[in-house]
Amino acid sequence: MDTKKVRYGKSSEFYLNVKNDFFNKNQLYIKKQKEFAKVYKAQPPRLQCKNCDYKLSTDPDFTKDEIGYALCEKCGHLNGMHQDTQEFCDIVYTADGGKKYSENYTAKDIDEYNYRVATVYAPKAEFLYSSILGKHIKPTELSYLDLGCGSGHFVSALKKIGLSKSHGTEVSKSQIDFGNAMIGDEVLREHKLEDTKLTVRNSTAQVISMIGVLEHLDDPRAILKEIKDNDNILYCYLCIPTFSFSVFLEIFSKSIFHRQLSCAHTHLYTENSINHFCQEFGFEIDSEWWFGTDMVDLFRHIYVSLDELNCSEKCKTLWRDSFSPIIDSLQLEMDKKKASSEVHLLLKKYKI
Numbered sequence: 001m002d003t004k005k006v007r008y009g010k011s012s013e014f015y016l017n018v019k020n021d022f023f024n025k026n027q028l029y030i031k032k033q034k035e036f037a038k039v040y041k042a043q044p045p046r047l048q049c050k051n052c053d054y055k056l057s058t059d060p061d062f063t064k065d066e067i068g069y070a071l072c073e074k075c076g077h078l079n080g081m082h083q084d085t086q087e088f089c090d091i092v093y094t095a096d097g098g099k100k101y102s103e104n105y106t107a108k109d110i111d112e113y114n115y116r117v118a119t120v121y122a123p124k125a126e127f128l129y130s131s132i133l134g135k136h137i138k139p140t141e142l143s144y145l146d147l148g149c150g151s152g153h154f155v156s157a158l159k160k161i162g163l164s165k166s167h168g169t170e171v172s173k174s175q176i177d178f179g180n181a182m183i184g185d186e187v188l189r190e191h192k193l194e195d196t197k198l199t200v201r202n203s204t205a206q207v208i209s210m211i212g213v214l215e216h217l218d219d220p221r222a223i224l225k226e227i228k229d230n231d232n233i234l235y236c237y238l239c240i241p242t243f244s245f246s247v248f249l250e251i252f253s254k255s256i257f258h259r260q261l262s263c264a265h266t267h268l269y270t271e272n273s274i275n276h277f278c279q280e281f282g283f284e285i286d287s288e289w290w291f292g293t294d295m296v297d298l299f300r301h302i303y304v305s306l307d308e309l310n311c312s313e314k315c316k317t318l319w320r321d322s323f324s325p326i327i328d329s330l331q332l333e334m335d336k337k338k339a340s341s342e343v344h345l346l347l348k349k350y351k352i
Helices: 013-018 026-041 086-102 110-132 153-160 173-183 193-201 220-229 245-252 271-281 294-308 313-336
Strands: 005-008 062-064 067-071 078-080 144-147 166-170 188-190 207-211 235-241 283-291 342-349
Touching: 005 313, 013 110, 026 067, 026 086, 062 245, 086 193, 110 153, 110 207, 110 235, 110 283, 110 342, 144 153, 144 193, 153 166, 153 173, 166 173, 173 188, 193 220, 220 271, 245 294, 271 283, 271 342, 283 313, 294 313
Parallel strands: 005 283, 144 166, 144 207, 166 188, 207 235
Antiparallel strands: 062 067, 067 078, 235 342, 283 342
């Protein structure tokens, strides 16, 4: 009997209220997008699938920002056709102490920080807690490591629901310093990018989380293997982006910032590629939560286009007032089909 828990949908309130820069500073984000694309396409060609290591076709399935993308014939993973080299990762994540990359994720003050914790990360923490609860294991007795913790929003959320043995590790010193100041405790620490595997290998935590991290690693397969081989780790909690409707918007929207497949997102998961790495590395999907921002992206693409076409404020207001109220209900239908831009997974090892 399949006892896997499946959840669908999440409010788009945070993205509409806080991510205003994606609407108001479209040209600035496109400039950054082009800069990252230039660096990425200068890297050597990718010959094997980033998810399963199978040989990739040399013919792209589509091209975007002059970058080819190919679907793996074995596992269905969407691959950018260049490598995420150490040079690329250094430029994206650790240049200037990580300040440039952290711009989108760092709150301006404690109120904004706590709002982000409450609206974005508290639901994730609750999902993790409720998924573990009832398995003859008390979530409060486990220890947690958030790998790639950023400014510690998820660690803060875990602590707020009673998971006191929660810590984080991150390559960006600026985010670590800011996060510890916001939390009011030294629960976040820095690790070198090249020491990511060692960090997982030496971890004594029983639950390791990667919220929007696995897709950024230069070798995600190696990290999954480290998790598999670390007997301390019982559960792995992932949040990963998927090949969804938003990508098709981006293929033909050259003048709108690409949120899903650009910059540091060089490859995307599919349901098939997720199942493949679970089977290969000995994980079982215990709980899953599908939700996305595809409809927010559709709303944004049209709204920004109306602005660039010099449409009146009355026209833009009409679009906003007519579409905003139905974003969540439309997105929920996509989520139910597992066609959304994001999925959260609690994975357990077969031995549990």
